[in-house]
Amino acid sequence: MRFEIKVLGSSSAMPTKTRNLSAQVLNINEKFFLIDCGEGTQIHLKRFGVKFTRINHIFISHLHGDHFFGLIGLLATLQLLGRQKEMQIFCPDELEPIIRNQLEASNTFISYPLVFIPLEEGVKDLILDKKDLQVYSFPLRHRIPTWGFLFTEKEQKRKLKKDFVARHNIPINQFENIKEGADFTDENGVLYENRIMTKAPPKSRSFAYCSDTKYSPGIIDYFKGVDVLYHEATFAEDKIKEARDKFHSTARQAAEIAKGAEAGKLLIGHFSARYENVSVLLREAQAVFPNTIAVEDGEAYGIE
Amino acid sequence: MRFEIKVLGSSSAMPTKTRNLSAQVLNINEKFFLIDCGEGTQIHLKRFGVKFTRINHIFISHLHGDHFFGLIGLLATLQLLGRQKEMQIFCPDELEPIIRNQLEASNTFISYPLVFIPLEEGVKDLILDKKDLQVYSFPLRHRIPTWGFLFTEKEQKRKLKKDFVARHNIPINQFENIKEGADFTDENGVLYENRIMTKAPPKSRSFAYCSDTKYSPGIIDYFKGVDVLYHEATFAEDKIKEARDKFHSTARQAAEIAKGAEAGKLLIGHFSARYENVSVLLREAQAVFPNTIAVEDGEAYGIE
Numbered sequence: 001m002r003f004e005i006k007v008l009g010s011s012s013a014m015p016t017k018t019r020n021l022s023a024q025v026l027n028i029n030e031k032f033f034l035i036d037c038g039e040g041t042q043i044h045l046k047r048f049g050v051k052f053t054r055i056n057h058i059f060i061s062h063l064h065g066d067h068f069f070g071l072i073g074l075l076a077t078l079q080l081l082g083r084q085k086e087m088q089i090f091c092p093d094e095l096e097p098i099i100r101n102q103l104e105a106s107n108t109f110i111s112y113p114l115v116f117i118p119l120e121e122g123v124k125d126l127i128l129d130k131k132d133l134q135v136y137s138f139p140l141r142h143r144i145p146t147w148g149f150l151f152t153e154k155e156q157k158r159k160l161k162k163d164f165v166a167r168h169n170i171p172i173n174q175f176e177n178i179k180e181g182a183d184f185t186d187e188n189g190v191l192y193e194n195r196i197m198t199k200a201p202p203k204s205r206s207f208a209y210c211s212d213t214k215y216s217p218g219i220i221d222y223f224k225g226v227d228v229l230y231h232e233a234t235f236a237e238d239k240i241k242e243a244r245d246k247f248h249s250t251a252r253q254a255a256e257i258a259k260g261a262e263a264g265k266l267l268i269g270h271f272s273a274r275y276e277n278v279s280v281l282l283r284e285a286q287a288v289f290p291n292t293i294a295v296e297d298g299e300a301y302g303i304e
Numbered sequence: 305m306r307f308e309i310k311v312l313g314s315s316s317a318m319p320t321k322t323r324n325l326s327a328q329v330l331n332i333n334e335k336f337f338l339i340d341c342g343e344g345t346q347i348h349l350k351r352f353g354v355k356f357t358r359i360n361h362i363f364i365s366h367l368h369g370d371h372f373f374g375l376i377g378l379l380a381t382l383q384l385l386g387r388q389k390e391m392q393i394f395c396p397d398e399l400e401p402i403i404r405n406q407l408e409a410s411n412t413f414i415s416y417p418l419v420f421i422p423l424e425e426g427v428k429d430l431i432l433d434k435k436d437l438q439v440y441s442f443p444l445r446h447r448i449p450t451w452g453f454l455f456t457e458k459e460q461k462r463k464l465k466k467d468f469v470a471r472h473n474i475p476i477n478q479f480e481n482i483k484e485g486a487d488f489t490d491e492n493g494v495l496y497e498n499r500i501m502t503k504a505p506p507k508s509r510s511f512a513y514c515s516d517t518k519y520s521p522g523i524i525d526y527f528k529g530v531d532v533l534y535h536e537a538t539f540a541e542d543k544i545k546e547a548r549d550k551f552h553s554t555a556r557q558a559a560e561i562a563k564g565a566e567a568g569k570l571l572i573g574h575f576s577a578r579y580e581n582v583s584v585l586l587r588e589a590q591a592v593f594p595n596t597i598a599v600e601d602g603e604a605y606g607i608e
Contacts, residue, residue: 006346011440012580013381013384014346014380014381014382014384014385015346015347015350016350017350017351021377039343039344039347039374039377040343040344040347042318042319042343043319043324043343043344043347046319046320046321047321054439061412063409063411064381064410064411064412065376065377065406065410065412066377066380068410069373069376069377069380069410070343072369072373073325073343073369073373076318076370076373077317077318077319080318081318094341094409098405098406099407101402101405102402102406105367105398106367106368106372106373107367107368107447107448108368108369143411145602201396231573301477
């Protein structure tokens with residue numbers, strides 16, 4: 001069961017020769033969630049082999065151009081590809097008129113249902129509740145209203161030990177109760193404890209996305225214990241003043257957030273275009289939180 | 305003296321694995337003119353080694369998204385790069401409010417002068433008149449108002465034969481007259497004919513850009529005798545009905561236009577994404593106009 005973050009773009013503000021503008025695809029069991037959509041995202045989806053048609057949900061963190069200028073082109077291309085299925089876009093509420101105006105101005109008619117779901121300011125909010133997954137938005141601290149996103153798998157039921165239940169003729173109509181954790185007593189009064197009929201389900205996994213934001217320990221509670229945290233790391237520590245002034249974070253600050261959240265793993269990205277080599281950022285982050293990875297475009301980062 | 309068309313994108317409507325959305329850079333003696341600006345143009349400028357800062361004029365043929373969705377990102381990046389020089393954008397008049405609204409919506413402040421020059425409908429129009437170059441717009445026939453562009457070098461003055469004029473002590477104050485074609489008679493009454501003091505200047509060169517348009521022989525007069533013609537060739541001949549219905553051209557039709565215009569060379573592009581291999585299009589065009597090239601992204605096509 002896959003749970004994998006594919007990075008399409010990890011440059012801040014402008015593209016470089018090796019890094020595109022912000023976009024990531026979270027693949028949870030072959031369901032694809034697009035997070036941010038900088039210019040060129042449709043090109044990079046194709047280049048990195050992500051099937052467009054599997055994306056049914058898009059999350060836009062904020063309305064700086066490097067995080068959403070690729071949305072209009074992607075929506076237009078999906079139309080050309082014959083999409084009929086609804087597309088849900090979770091975003092700041094000003095985005096819908098921007099996109100609708102552009103569609104009109106560019107003579108683009110979208111015939112599939114396009115649903116914009118505005119994000120709530122100032123609170124952690126359950127924005128998507130699926131059979132096996134929940135998605136929350138939460139506030140970051142940037143120059144304009146900006147949101148992070150937390151994706152958490154729902155806890156699965158316990159798994160039946162199939163051989164055991166067959167061998168002991170446990171009745172099928174009891175299976176759901178047993179998966180929920182119940183014991184079972186048969187007609188002869190024999191008690192079967194749950195733990196001998198079932199095994200624990202796979203651990204549910206979680207991913208939090210934080211870009212763009214200044215250093216803000218107040219956000220840690222929104223994703224405490226997360227398995228993988230992506231946190232922007234625009235600057236190295238010698239630019240800490242610039243980071244603060246521009247409402248961005250340093251790599252060390254990203255690591256402090258990961259440490260405070262007791263995250264399993266930290267992915268850093270959204271690097272300033274000045275860093276052709278990001279090893280200084282990685283080193284500064286790892287000094288605080290060793291299990292840090294500096295992401296590369298086109299790479300996928302999974303949770304086992 | 306360079307006169308070279310670099311193709312940044314040659315796919316129609318949507319990008320493919322090998323072809324980007326429409327954009328070209330015309331390099332005339334290291335002055336760069338950007339023609340159309342599909343999504344990702346700033347990325348492809350960088351990838352193909354074109355210096356952003358040399359671009360002072362942008363030409364947008366029409367307001368279908370695949371020809372202008374990259375403009376907003378390019379303008380924003382120029383701002384980040386510290387541009388101060390004016391940028392002139394020749395475009396349909398509806399483009400200015402679209403861009404201004406997007407700049408506002410994306411919190412992007414442009415501090416360099418940004419000048420939009422609306423194109424005139426229905427006529428051939430001199431839109432840019434520089435010391436050594438003129439640019440004309442002219443109407444194409446597409447679903448929405450669409451323009452072609454013609455770039456022509458001005459005829460240069462004759463070149464002095466430097467050794468000759470030095471040897472015969474031709475006075476410097478006569479040089480401009482002589483370059484204009486005048487003869488010269490010295491104080492002893494000796495006549496120097498112009499042709500022995502000068503040589504012919506390099507031939508002035510021209511390039512016409514026609515995308516998007518249905519087959520329309522009426523446009524030929526706008527660029528008769530052009531050195532290089534770029535003409536869209538969205539479809540092969542078996543899709544001629546689709547071409548007509550969508551106001552596009554087939555490769556053969558592009559060749560007919562080149563032949564009628566007595567062009568020196570034809571470049572075809574704007575290929576439908578269905579053609580992974582464009583050899584059928586090239587073959588059909590060459591049957592009518594042998595000196596045809598099917599363009600490739602990143603390649604430059606020069607005029608000697």
